[in-house]
Amino acid sequence: MSLFAIADLHLSLGGSKPMNIFKGWENHTERLRENWNKAVGAEDTVVIAGDISWGKNLENALPDLEFINSELSGKKIILKGNHDYWWTSLSKLNALKLENISFLHRNAFLVDNIAVCGTRGWFNEEDEKHCEKLQKREELRLEASVKHAAETGVEPVAFLHYPPIYGGFENYNFIDVLQRYGVKRCYYGHLHGSAHKNAASGIRYGIDFTLISADFVGFTPVRI
Numbered sequence: 001m002s003l004f005a006i007a008d009l010h011l012s013l014g015g016s017k018p019m020n021i022f023k024g025w026e027n028h029t030e031r032l033r034e035n036w037n038k039a040v041g042a043e044d045t046v047v048i049a050g051d052i053s054w055g056k057n058l059e060n061a062l063p064d065l066e067f068i069n070s071e072l073s074g075k076k077i078i079l080k081g082n083h084d085y086w087w088t089s090l091s092k093l094n095a096l097k098l099e100n101i102s103f104l105h106r107n108a109f110l111v112d113n114i115a116v117c118g119t120r121g122w123f124n125e126e127d128e129k130h131c132e133k134l135q136k137r138e139e140l141r142l143e144a145s146v147k148h149a150a151e152t153g154v155e156p157v158a159f160l161h162y163p164p165i166y167g168g169f170e171n172y173n174f175i176d177v178l179q180r181y182g183v184k185r186c187y188y189g190h191l192h193g194s195a196h197k198n199a200a201s202g203i204r205y206g207i208d209f210t211l212i213s214a215d216f217v218g219f220t221p222v223r224i
Contacts, residue, residue, distance in 0.1 A: 007189020050081020
C-alpha cells in the first residue's frame with residue numbers, strides 16, 4: 001500500500017468550464033485517468049490537495065466527485081482549494097457516502113506509516129483586514145489537523161492547497177505550525193504555468209516543500 005498526492009484536478013464534468021484554453025491542459029481529464037490508473041493501485045491512497053471541481057455547488061460537483069470515486073484507482077483523501085465553491089459542511093460531504101473518498105478538514109488520516117494532515121491555507125491576495133480573518137481561521141484548521149496527526153505517533157506529513165512559500169512571500173504563521181509539530185514534509189498546489197518557476201522546492205526552515213499541481217507533475221499522482 002502506497003501514498004500518492006496531486007493537486008488541482010480542475011474537473012468540470014458537470015459544467016462547462018474548459019481547461020483546454022490553457023497551454024498543456026488539452027484533454028487533461030482523459031490524461032489524468034490514464035496516468036492515474038497506471039500509477040495507483042486499488043490498495044493505494046491519493047491525497048488531492050484542492051481545486052478539485054469547478055462546480056458552483058454540490059450538485060454541479062457531484063459528477064466530478066463520482067468520477068474520482070469510481071473511475072480513479074485507490075482511496076482518496078480530499079482537501080479544499082480556493083476554487084472549490086461546492087465544498088459545504090463535513091456532515092453533508094460525508095452524507096454523500098462516496099466509499100472511496102474521505103474529506104480532510106480539522107482531522108487526520110493514518111495511511112500506513114504516515115499521518116496525513118492539512119488544510120487549504122491562505123495567500124494574501126485580498127484586502128488586509130479580510131485576509132487576517134481568513135488566515136487565522138486556516139491557521140486554526142491547520143493546527144487542529146496537524147495536532148491530530150502528531151498524536152498518532154507516526155510521521156505527520158502536511159498537504160496544503162496554497163503554497164506557504166512563493167517567490168519572496170513566506171507565510172511564517174503556517175510554517176510555525178508545521179515546525180512546532182515536527183512536520184518535515186509539506187506538499188502543496190495552486191501554482192500553474194509560469195508560476196511554477198517561483199515555487200519553493202527543497203528544504204526551507206527544516207521542511208521539505210514539494211509542488212504537486214497537476215500540470216506540474218504531468219497529471220500523474222506523485223508517490224510520497
